[in-house]
Amino acid sequence: MPVNPSSRPRRKPPAQTGPAASEQVDTSGLGDFVGYAIRRAQLAVFQEFKTWMAEFEVTTAQFSVLLLVRDNPGLNQKTLAGTLGVETPRMVLIVDYLENRGLVTRLASTVDRRARAIFLTAPGRKLLRQLDRRSAEYERRIVERLRGDDKETLMRMLRHLAEPV
Amino acid sequence: MPVNPSSRPRRKPPAQTGPAASEQVDTSGLGDFVGYAIRRAQLAVFQEFKTWMAEFEVTTAQFSVLLLVRDNPGLNQKTLAGTLGVETPRMVLIVDYLENRGLVTRLASTVDRRARAIFLTAPGRKLLRQLDRRSAEYERRIVERLRGDDKETLMRMLRHLAEPV
DNA sequence: TATTGTTATACTCTATAACTATA
Protein backbone atom coordinates (compact mmCIF):
# COMPACT_ATOMS: atom_id res chain seq x y z
CA MET A 1 0.00 0.00 0.00
CA PRO A 2 1.35 3.42 -0.86
CA VAL A 3 1.82 5.77 2.04
CA ASN A 4 1.27 9.45 1.71
CA PRO A 5 4.46 11.13 2.94
CA SER A 6 2.66 14.26 4.01
CA SER A 7 0.09 14.46 6.74
CA ARG A 8 -2.44 15.95 4.34
CA PRO A 9 -5.06 13.59 3.01
CA ARG A 10 -3.90 12.06 -0.28
CA ARG A 11 -5.63 13.67 -3.20
CA LYS A 12 -6.20 12.28 -6.62
CA PRO A 13 -3.76 13.95 -9.01
CA PRO A 14 -5.34 16.56 -11.26
CA ALA A 15 -7.02 14.91 -14.22
CA GLN A 16 -4.82 16.97 -16.50
CA THR A 17 -1.55 15.32 -15.53
CA GLY A 18 -2.24 11.64 -14.94
CA PRO A 19 -2.51 8.85 -17.48
CA ALA A 20 -5.95 7.63 -18.43
CA ALA A 21 -6.91 4.32 -16.87
CA SER A 22 -5.52 1.94 -19.45
CA GLU A 23 -8.47 -0.42 -19.37
CA GLN A 24 -11.16 2.13 -20.08
CA VAL A 25 -10.09 4.21 -23.02
CA ASP A 26 -12.78 6.18 -24.82
CA THR A 27 -12.57 5.01 -28.44
CA SER A 28 -15.98 6.25 -29.49
CA GLY A 29 -14.59 9.04 -31.69
CA LEU A 30 -12.57 6.55 -33.70
CA GLY A 31 -14.83 3.53 -33.52
CA ASP A 32 -17.59 5.04 -35.60
CA PHE A 33 -15.44 5.35 -38.72
CA VAL A 34 -15.99 2.67 -41.33
CA GLY A 35 -12.33 2.95 -42.30
CA TYR A 36 -11.15 2.21 -38.78
CA ALA A 37 -13.49 -0.80 -38.45
CA ILE A 38 -12.28 -2.15 -41.80
CA ARG A 39 -8.66 -1.74 -40.78
CA ARG A 40 -9.12 -3.53 -37.47
CA ALA A 41 -11.04 -6.36 -39.14
CA GLN A 42 -8.41 -6.70 -41.84
CA LEU A 43 -5.57 -6.88 -39.31
CA ALA A 44 -7.40 -9.48 -37.22
CA VAL A 45 -8.37 -11.65 -40.19
CA PHE A 46 -4.92 -11.54 -41.79
CA GLN A 47 -3.20 -12.31 -38.48
CA GLU A 48 -5.48 -15.27 -37.89
CA PHE A 49 -5.09 -16.47 -41.47
CA LYS A 50 -1.32 -16.33 -41.12
CA THR A 51 -1.44 -18.53 -38.02
CA TRP A 52 -3.93 -20.87 -39.70
CA MET A 53 -1.70 -21.34 -42.76
CA ALA A 54 1.62 -21.26 -40.88
CA GLU A 55 2.58 -24.86 -41.71
CA PHE A 56 2.73 -24.00 -45.43
CA GLU A 57 4.91 -20.89 -45.06
CA VAL A 58 2.98 -18.93 -47.67
CA THR A 59 1.93 -15.31 -47.22
CA THR A 60 -1.43 -13.97 -48.37
CA ALA A 61 0.29 -12.25 -51.31
CA GLN A 62 2.03 -15.45 -52.37
CA PHE A 63 -1.20 -17.44 -51.99
CA SER A 64 -3.02 -14.90 -54.16
CA VAL A 65 -0.39 -15.22 -56.89
CA LEU A 66 -0.57 -19.02 -56.85
CA LEU A 67 -4.36 -18.92 -57.18
CA LEU A 68 -4.25 -16.45 -60.07
CA VAL A 69 -1.55 -18.42 -61.87
CA ARG A 70 -3.59 -21.61 -61.56
CA ASP A 71 -6.73 -19.94 -62.92
CA ASN A 72 -4.85 -17.95 -65.58
CA PRO A 73 -1.89 -20.10 -66.65
CA GLY A 74 0.78 -18.21 -68.55
CA LEU A 75 -0.17 -14.73 -67.45
CA ASN A 76 2.70 -12.26 -67.07
CA GLN A 77 3.98 -10.35 -64.06
CA LYS A 78 2.57 -7.02 -65.11
CA THR A 79 -0.93 -8.49 -65.29
CA LEU A 80 -0.43 -10.24 -61.97
CA ALA A 81 0.74 -7.02 -60.34
CA GLY A 82 -2.10 -5.00 -61.83
CA THR A 83 -4.72 -7.52 -60.77
CA LEU A 84 -3.49 -7.64 -57.18
CA GLY A 85 -2.75 -3.93 -56.87
CA VAL A 86 0.98 -4.23 -56.14
CA GLU A 87 3.83 -2.60 -58.04
CA THR A 88 5.75 -4.65 -60.59
CA PRO A 89 9.07 -4.47 -58.67
CA ARG A 90 7.29 -6.07 -55.74
CA MET A 91 5.82 -8.78 -57.97
CA VAL A 92 9.31 -9.63 -59.25
CA LEU A 93 10.35 -10.50 -55.70
CA ILE A 94 7.20 -12.52 -54.97
CA VAL A 95 7.63 -14.58 -58.15
CA ASP A 96 11.37 -14.92 -57.39
CA TYR A 97 10.45 -16.48 -54.06
CA LEU A 98 7.85 -18.83 -55.54
CA GLU A 99 10.23 -19.84 -58.32
CA ASN A 100 13.05 -20.51 -55.83
CA ARG A 101 10.69 -22.78 -53.93
CA GLY A 102 9.94 -24.59 -57.16
CA LEU A 103 6.24 -23.74 -57.10
CA VAL A 104 6.11 -21.75 -60.36
CA THR A 105 8.21 -21.42 -63.51
CA ARG A 106 8.87 -18.41 -65.72
CA LEU A 107 8.83 -19.36 -69.39
CA ALA A 108 9.67 -17.11 -72.30
CA SER A 109 6.39 -15.99 -73.84
CA THR A 110 5.98 -17.05 -77.44
CA VAL A 111 3.85 -13.96 -78.02
CA ASP A 112 6.00 -11.19 -76.53
CA ARG A 113 9.63 -11.95 -75.87
CA ARG A 114 9.84 -9.20 -73.25
CA ALA A 115 7.25 -10.98 -71.13
CA ARG A 116 7.65 -13.96 -68.82
CA ALA A 117 4.73 -16.39 -68.83
CA ILE A 118 4.16 -17.82 -65.34
CA PHE A 119 2.95 -21.38 -64.71
CA LEU A 120 2.48 -23.63 -61.73
CA THR A 121 4.87 -26.57 -61.46
CA ALA A 122 3.68 -30.01 -60.38
CA PRO A 123 4.77 -29.28 -56.76
CA GLY A 124 3.00 -25.93 -57.02
CA ARG A 125 -0.23 -27.62 -58.06
CA LYS A 126 0.13 -30.13 -55.25
CA LEU A 127 0.73 -27.43 -52.64
CA LEU A 128 -2.16 -25.37 -53.97
CA ARG A 129 -4.54 -28.31 -53.49
CA GLN A 130 -3.52 -28.35 -49.82
CA LEU A 131 -3.85 -24.58 -49.55
CA ASP A 132 -7.31 -24.81 -51.10
CA ARG A 133 -8.54 -27.26 -48.49
CA ARG A 134 -7.01 -25.39 -45.56
CA SER A 135 -8.18 -21.94 -46.71
CA ALA A 136 -11.70 -23.24 -47.36
CA GLU A 137 -11.81 -24.39 -43.73
CA TYR A 138 -10.72 -20.94 -42.66
CA GLU A 139 -13.38 -19.31 -44.78
CA ARG A 140 -16.00 -21.40 -42.98
CA ARG A 141 -14.61 -20.15 -39.65
CA ILE A 142 -14.95 -16.58 -40.87
CA VAL A 143 -18.54 -17.10 -41.94
CA GLU A 144 -19.32 -18.57 -38.51
CA ARG A 145 -18.01 -15.36 -36.94
CA LEU A 146 -20.70 -13.43 -38.83
CA ARG A 147 -23.44 -15.34 -36.98
CA GLY A 148 -26.77 -13.94 -37.91
CA ASP A 149 -25.41 -11.93 -40.82
CA ASP A 150 -24.98 -12.87 -44.43
CA LYS A 151 -21.58 -13.21 -46.09
CA GLU A 152 -22.97 -12.06 -49.42
CA THR A 153 -24.21 -8.83 -47.84
CA LEU A 154 -20.73 -8.20 -46.45
CA MET A 155 -19.06 -9.02 -49.77
CA ARG A 156 -21.39 -6.69 -51.66
CA MET A 157 -20.66 -3.80 -49.30
CA LEU A 158 -16.91 -4.39 -49.36
CA ARG A 159 -16.89 -4.55 -53.17
CA HIS A 160 -18.79 -1.29 -53.32
CA LEU A 161 -16.17 0.31 -51.09
CA ALA A 162 -13.32 -1.15 -53.15
CA GLU A 163 -14.66 0.23 -56.42
CA PRO A 164 -12.58 3.06 -57.85
CA VAL A 165 -14.16 6.45 -57.32
CA MET B 1 0.70 -4.51 -88.55
CA PRO B 2 2.90 -7.51 -87.76
CA VAL B 3 4.08 -9.52 -90.70
CA ASN B 4 4.54 -13.24 -90.43
CA PRO B 5 8.09 -13.92 -91.64
CA SER B 6 7.23 -17.42 -92.80
CA SER B 7 4.86 -18.25 -95.61
CA ARG B 8 2.74 -20.42 -93.34
CA PRO B 9 -0.46 -18.84 -92.06
CA ARG B 10 0.11 -17.24 -88.66
CA ARG B 11 -1.28 -19.41 -85.89
CA LYS B 12 -2.32 -18.42 -82.45
CA PRO B 13 0.39 -19.49 -79.99
CA PRO B 14 -0.48 -22.50 -77.82
CA ALA B 15 -2.52 -21.42 -74.81
CA GLN B 16 0.17 -22.82 -72.54
CA THR B 17 2.86 -20.37 -73.52
CA GLY B 18 1.19 -17.01 -74.03
CA PRO B 19 0.19 -14.45 -71.45
CA ALA B 20 -3.42 -14.26 -70.40
CA ALA B 21 -5.29 -11.36 -71.93
CA SER B 22 -4.60 -8.69 -69.35
CA GLU B 23 -8.10 -7.30 -69.34
CA GLN B 24 -9.91 -10.54 -68.61
CA VAL B 25 -8.18 -12.20 -65.69
CA ASP B 26 -10.16 -14.88 -63.84
CA THR B 27 -10.19 -13.69 -60.20
CA SER B 28 -13.07 -15.88 -59.08
CA GLY B 29 -10.85 -18.14 -56.94
CA LEU B 30 -9.60 -15.17 -54.98
CA GLY B 31 -12.65 -12.94 -55.10
CA ASP B 32 -14.80 -15.19 -52.95
CA PHE B 33 -12.58 -14.85 -49.88
CA VAL B 34 -13.82 -12.43 -47.24
CA GLY B 35 -10.20 -11.67 -46.35
CA TYR B 36 -9.39 -10.59 -49.91
CA ALA B 37 -12.50 -8.40 -50.16
CA ILE B 38 -11.65 -6.75 -46.82
CA ARG B 39 -8.10 -6.09 -47.94
CA ARG B 40 -9.15 -4.51 -51.23
CA ALA B 41 -11.77 -2.36 -49.50
CA GLN B 42 -9.26 -1.26 -46.88
CA LEU B 43 -6.67 -0.27 -49.47
CA ALA B 44 -9.23 1.67 -51.51
CA VAL B 45 -10.73 3.47 -48.50
CA PHE B 46 -7.34 4.39 -47.01
CA GLN B 47 -6.01 5.60 -50.34
CA GLU B 48 -9.06 7.77 -50.87
CA PHE B 49 -8.95 9.04 -47.30
CA LYS B 50 -5.30 10.00 -47.75
CA THR B 51 -6.14 12.05 -50.85
CA TRP B 52 -9.16 13.56 -49.11
CA MET B 53 -7.08 14.68 -46.10
CA ALA B 54 -3.94 15.58 -48.05
CA GLU B 55 -4.05 19.29 -47.26
CA PHE B 56 -3.57 18.55 -43.53
CA GLU B 57 -0.59 16.19 -43.97
CA VAL B 58 -1.82 13.79 -41.33
CA THR B 59 -1.78 10.00 -41.75
CA THR B 60 -4.57 7.75 -40.51
CA ALA B 61 -2.36 6.63 -37.61
CA GLN B 62 -1.60 10.23 -36.60
CA PHE B 63 -5.26 11.17 -36.89
CA SER B 64 -6.21 8.21 -34.68
CA VAL B 65 -3.72 9.32 -32.03
CA LEU B 66 -5.00 12.90 -32.07
CA LEU B 67 -8.59 11.69 -31.62
CA LEU B 68 -7.68 9.39 -28.74
CA VAL B 69 -5.64 12.08 -27.02
CA ARG B 70 -8.51 14.51 -27.28
CA ASP B 71 -10.98 12.03 -25.82
CA ASN B 72 -8.53 10.71 -23.22
CA PRO B 73 -6.32 13.63 -22.22
CA GLY B 74 -3.17 12.61 -20.40
CA LEU B 75 -3.09 8.99 -21.48
CA ASN B 76 0.34 7.46 -21.93
CA GLN B 77 2.05 6.01 -24.99
CA LYS B 78 1.69 2.39 -23.91
CA THR B 79 -2.06 2.77 -23.61
CA LEU B 80 -2.19 4.58 -26.95
CA ALA B 81 -0.18 1.83 -28.61
CA GLY B 82 -2.26 -0.94 -27.07
CA THR B 83 -5.53 0.71 -28.05
CA LEU B 84 -4.48 1.16 -31.66
CA GLY B 85 -2.69 -2.16 -31.99
CA VAL B 86 0.76 -0.79 -32.81
CA GLU B 87 4.02 -1.48 -31.00
CA THR B 88 5.32 1.05 -28.49
CA PRO B 89 8.49 1.85 -30.51
CA ARG B 90 6.25 2.84 -33.39
CA MET B 91 4.11 5.01 -31.11
CA VAL B 92 7.24 6.85 -29.95
CA LEU B 93 7.87 7.96 -33.53
CA ILE B 94 4.26 8.94 -34.15
CA VAL B 95 4.16 11.07 -30.99
CA ASP B 96 7.61 12.48 -31.86
CA TYR B 97 6.18 13.68 -35.17
CA LEU B 98 3.05 15.18 -33.60
CA GLU B 99 5.12 16.85 -30.89
CA ASN B 100 7.55 18.29 -33.46
CA ARG B 101 4.57 19.76 -35.30
CA GLY B 102 3.44 21.29 -32.03
CA LEU B 103 0.13 19.39 -32.00
CA VAL B 104 0.68 17.49 -28.73
CA THR B 105 2.86 17.81 -25.65
CA ARG B 106 4.43 15.16 -23.46
CA LEU B 107 4.22 16.07 -19.81
CA ALA B 108 5.78 14.17 -16.93
CA SER B 109 3.04 12.15 -15.29
CA THR B 110 2.44 13.10 -11.68
CA VAL B 111 1.35 9.52 -11.00
CA ASP B 112 4.18 7.49 -12.55
CA ARG B 113 7.42 9.27 -13.37
CA ARG B 114 8.30 6.65 -15.99
CA ALA B 115 5.23 7.60 -18.01
CA ARG B 116 4.63 10.54 -20.32
CA ALA B 117 1.16 12.01 -20.25
CA ILE B 118 0.10 13.18 -23.71
CA PHE B 119 -2.11 16.23 -24.30
CA LEU B 120 -3.31 18.24 -27.26
CA THR B 121 -1.89 21.74 -27.59
CA ALA B 122 -4.05 24.67 -28.65
CA PRO B 123 -2.88 24.28 -32.28
CA GLY B 124 -3.59 20.55 -31.98
CA ARG B 125 -7.15 21.24 -30.86
CA LYS B 126 -7.60 23.72 -33.68
CA LEU B 127 -6.31 21.29 -36.30
CA LEU B 128 -8.45 18.50 -34.90
CA ARG B 129 -11.57 20.59 -35.31
CA GLN B 130 -10.72 20.93 -39.01
CA LEU B 131 -9.94 17.21 -39.26
CA ASP B 132 -13.27 16.45 -37.62
CA ARG B 133 -15.22 18.40 -40.21
CA ARG B 134 -13.30 17.05 -43.17
CA SER B 135 -13.37 13.41 -41.98
CA ALA B 136 -17.10 13.63 -41.26
CA GLU B 137 -17.63 14.69 -44.88
CA TYR B 138 -15.60 11.70 -45.97
CA GLU B 139 -17.62 9.37 -43.80
CA ARG B 140 -20.77 10.59 -45.52
CA ARG B 141 -19.18 9.77 -48.88
CA ILE B 142 -18.41 6.27 -47.65
CA VAL B 143 -21.99 5.73 -46.51
CA GLU B 144 -23.23 6.89 -49.90
CA ARG B 145 -21.08 4.20 -51.51
CA LEU B 146 -23.05 1.59 -49.56
CA ARG B 147 -26.26 2.61 -51.34
CA GLY B 148 -29.04 0.30 -50.32
CA ASP B 149 -27.08 -1.22 -47.45
CA ASP B 150 -26.85 -0.17 -43.85
CA LYS B 151 -23.66 1.15 -42.26
CA GLU B 152 -24.58 -0.34 -38.91
CA THR B 153 -24.86 -3.80 -40.45
CA LEU B 154 -21.38 -3.41 -41.94
CA MET B 155 -19.94 -2.12 -38.65
CA ARG B 156 -21.45 -5.02 -36.71
CA MET B 157 -19.98 -7.57 -39.12
CA LEU B 158 -16.56 -5.92 -39.13
CA ARG B 159 -16.49 -5.75 -35.34
CA HIS B 160 -17.36 -9.43 -35.14
CA LEU B 161 -14.44 -10.19 -37.45
CA ALA B 162 -12.09 -7.96 -35.45
CA GLU B 163 -12.88 -9.66 -32.15
CA PRO B 164 -10.04 -11.76 -30.80
CA VAL B 165 -10.57 -15.48 -31.31
C1' DT C 1 8.74 5.92 -78.77
C1' DA C 2 6.47 2.78 -75.46
C1' DT C 3 6.41 -1.47 -72.64
C1' DT C 4 8.06 -5.77 -69.64
C1' DG C 5 10.97 -7.19 -66.52
C1' DT C 6 14.49 -6.02 -63.54
C1' DT C 7 17.65 -3.59 -60.26
C1' DA C 8 18.33 -0.03 -57.04
C1' DT C 9 16.93 3.18 -53.63
C1' DA C 10 14.22 5.48 -50.10
C1' DC C 11 10.60 5.60 -46.99
C1' DT C 12 7.00 3.45 -44.04
C1' DC C 13 5.51 -0.10 -41.05
C1' DT C 14 6.20 -4.34 -38.19
C1' DA C 15 8.63 -6.81 -34.82
C1' DT C 16 12.32 -7.60 -31.42
C1' DA C 17 16.01 -6.83 -28.41
C1' DA C 18 18.16 -4.05 -25.23
C1' DC C 19 18.93 -0.05 -22.46
C1' DT C 20 17.31 3.87 -18.82
C1' DA C 21 14.75 5.38 -15.28
C1' DT C 22 11.67 4.38 -12.62
C1' DA C 23 8.08 1.22 -10.00
Add this chain to the structure above:
DNA sequence: TATAGTTATAGAGTATAACAATA
Protein backbone atom coordinates in the same frame (compact mmCIF):
# COMPACT_ATOMS: atom_id res chain seq x y z
C1' DT D 1 11.83 -8.07 -10.59
C1' DA D 2 8.77 -5.69 -13.68
C1' DT D 3 7.26 -1.67 -16.48
C1' DA D 4 7.21 2.91 -19.65
C1' DG D 5 9.74 5.00 -22.75
C1' DT D 6 13.37 4.98 -25.88
C1' DT D 7 16.95 3.53 -29.26
C1' DA D 8 18.60 0.41 -32.61
C1' DT D 9 18.04 -2.97 -36.04
C1' DA D 10 16.09 -6.26 -39.34
C1' DG D 11 12.41 -7.53 -42.31
C1' DA D 12 8.22 -6.54 -45.02
C1' DG D 13 5.71 -3.50 -48.03
C1' DT D 14 5.20 0.85 -50.90
C1' DA D 15 6.74 3.91 -54.34
C1' DT D 16 9.93 5.74 -57.88
C1' DA D 17 13.55 6.03 -61.04
C1' DA D 18 16.27 4.01 -64.37
C1' DC D 19 18.06 0.57 -67.42
C1' DA D 20 18.08 -3.57 -70.98
C1' DA D 21 15.61 -6.06 -74.17
C1' DT D 22 11.94 -5.92 -77.03
C1' DA D 23 7.64 -4.09 -79.14
